[in-house]
Amino acid sequence: MEQLWQDFLSRPGVYLGAICTLALMSLIYRENAVYRFFEHIFIGLAAGFSIVALVKNILDPFLYQPVFQKGEWYWTFVFMFGLLFYFIHSRKYNWLSRLPIGFLMGFSAGQTFQIFANTYLPQLSDSFRPLYVTTPDGAVDIAKGINNFIFMLVLVSVMSYFFFSFEQKSRAIRSSAQFGRWVMMVAFGAIFGTTIMARMALLFDRMYYIFGDWLRLVR
Amino acid sequence: MLEPIRQFFAPKPLDVVAYYVVGAVVFSILVIILLLNLPARLRKPLIALVTFGAGLFYVTEFFWPIDKNTNKNFLTDYLVSASKLGSLLAGMTLTLGILSLLRVHGRNIVRLRSGWYNSLALLTAMVAMVVFGLMDKYSDNATAKKVFNVLFEGMLINMDATMFSLIAFYIVSASYRAFRIRSIEATILMTAAFLVMLAQVPVGLALTSWIPRDGVWDSLRLEVVKEWLLTVLNAAALRAIAFGLGIGGLAISLRIWLSLERGAYFEKEI
Amino acid sequence: MQESFWQKLQFIDRRILYALLLIVIIAPLFLPIRLPTVTMPSTQRLYDAIESIPPDGFIIISSTWSGGTRAENMPQTIAILRHAMQRRLRVAVFSFDVQGTQLSLDIAKRLAQEYGYEYGKDWVHWGFRPQAEVVMKSLVRDIPGTFDKDYDGKPTKDMPVMRGIRDIDDVDAIVEIAASGIHLSWIGLVVGVNPELKFGFCPTSVMVPETYPYLASGQIVGTMEGMRGAAEYESLLRKPGLASVGMGSISLAHVLVMLLIVIGNIGYFASRRRRS
């Protein structure tokens, strides 16, 4: 017992970490009092950490330091503007909170043009796939050509599935959309299959934490 | 014309900055009082104007011609400030979220509702994290740093990892239940997942590792099939989905920016 | 009665599934199992690339990962460091991640002891470096200037390990071990500058598909694909370690999932035949 206590004192983080791990893991059997207790601690710690992060990463460097260390006093207006959020609980002046909310909406919406251009335009030009491909030494690369053809076929048929307003009367569009849906299922299956590996690695890591780091039963 | 304004908003020496801050607060309060008395019919246009103005900054910054040498236009230098402004505003709502936690759990404790001790644990953990987290950053107390380390590295990080690892269990039960040869779609989903799973582990790879590389049948090796699935089929399908999402996002952004959006929040009389 | 057994196969209680999963994950920790290893070409290429570096060559290992991906990235880091030290290369480690700095430092110290590597002479740890792209841009032109201090704040200028290293042309290989898509920045900013430079990348398994195009183009010389890649590398080094154990667990887990899918479908068919 004495030895256990000494061991605990020498590495309390590992002990508490292991207890937290076991408590949360009990959820897979069923929701229980221990899980519930640790779930609340988890949320509490996370909320506390968010507050710390707010002070450390936002209020301090973006408000306190600029205003009181660099003299950029105009940030005060931003703070006052932000206070309007708190009118949300007022029955009569509730609408004032819509000003900062609207501002944030506009901010988020306004960035879409750049994000769209950055994300999708390179993908668009990359989709211009030649169906006739030659290797650097001049021979015809049939496999690459076929792959490019399949690429274009999949791209167009999946996109045809996402047309909402054209009534899918024509058989060509209907079967293209159906084919598109099937190909999407292949893609989703493949994503599912590749993800298993990463998740199992996480579980293995947890077990190694319990049996290796904590109990020291494994090397 | 612009110069006095720029002068006025320029950083101020530290000994007078407090006066400017107080002035800004007083001015803001006056504006808020004015706003409180704004006629109802002007409220929506004002909100639309604020939304439009906020968006206009980024739109103009993006579309305004640039100086080829510096790759900048007259707004580019303000991007950093804008993103700080956005984080500051969004950060200020955290208090509202924390108030929600305090309200729900404080009430549980005060009324001794069943499970009140859980709520107490939550609030205690929160306070402890705030105290030791701030001390870790702003003081040199060695014990505080140690306690923070136990709370953060010992507990919080391990709890994150544990919840994350639970997905391993759920992925097993989900695939057992969902991957049945029930319909064409379910069968396709299952087959693709099965093939990729085989190609992920040595046991599966060993099944086709006898096929000679560089031979005609090379493309039947599991890892080659997997790579083909992921680079040709998957890439094309995901890209098609992404194009749709991109256009959809663009449309909603336009609707919100120009206050054309409809629906509960946007149609309510205020 | 026989029929109902087959039908039951499609409604196995989830707790039984979870117990089975726990068993297959834990068992290999205690009973190492030998599974066939197939070395992927990408792993072999990375191994060969490190093999081809002349003795006393200079390798930079960037360890951009944190506790969340420890299971995959730690064995990769160990494997690549082990290989470099086996070959007596000069090793420089650093990280774009705070946690990754400490983790890679611990690993490197342990292995340095094992291989008799002397700090400052045979290896160095440059510590945490925020702002990846800035660092990359600057290390291309000036390595001693970019990494003027080590993790401890000691100046690196006079460390023998850095002798003759001025810019990217003096580096033989860079290996990035990461949980993110940081390889794009390396490829964009560093890799093309010195055509002789070998750039290896060790991603987590979910990131693997994103590396294929760059492997094909040769911009990435080779990869370790998650934990499986690390296990393959361990077997190339003939030093089975954590990844080999882990791959035992993970392979069994995959087999379990596939078996369960088959069993579920047997049950499904049994009940469908009964109904019709």
Add this chain to the structure above:
Amino acid sequence: MQHAFEKIWPVLIVEVLTAVIIIWRILSAQRGKELFIRRIPGLNAIDEAIGRATEMGRPVLMVPGIGGFGIIALQALSIFSYIARSTAKFGNRILMPVADATVYTVAEEVIRDAYQAEGHPERFDPDSIRFLSDRQFAFASGVAGLIQREKIASSFMFGEFFAESLIFAETGNMVGAIQVAGTTQTTQIPFFIAACDYTIIGDEYYAASAYISRNPTMLGSIVGQDFGKLLIVGLCLVGSVAATVAALDVPLLSTAGELFMQLFRIREPGG
């Protein structure tokens, strides 16, 4: 690409043209034109799921994802406001755990408005909308606990979901809830498909509020979006032909193909 003028033509042809078409369709739809939108099965299931919760007398869960405040969260709230109008009518209990404080702030107002619009403001319980945590897995642990404790009857998950998607969907499945989900994070769709009853895919998500509300403005936008997608399909096809003729070494045509590709070529990130 930081500015439009670094590569102005593709920006104008694709982005600006699409934007103009969308606005034009919206404005013409507002002048009253019957518009068609194809069936989205997952969204038809919403009423069924609420109905079942009413029968069972158990709560309805709504999760707006873990993303921050922006267009995706707003779209989720539009869908939830429709659901809330139904629950207000039938008097179901609702639960809405939120992972972002700004989203939480707006969500409370949206749901309150929905109850008011249905004429049952007294049925709205402010505690039904809760900020849990902005930390991914702390939020996940809270929601998983909530689902099991409250034995929810139906679960709606719309918004930005990452790895935690399967935690929600499987725990929901465990308590036998009817589940409808949709997310813009395509890598999570497979897990929703595996564990939910109905999953909406890709930009069905952005069509959802138009589909549910049948509001002419939004339907007009959907038509405009379709034109945008048509434009992209067209460009891809032309581009593929251009790339092919460029490779074939036909005089003149090859040059034209090369020029077309040049027009759109953008340096790949890191390329």
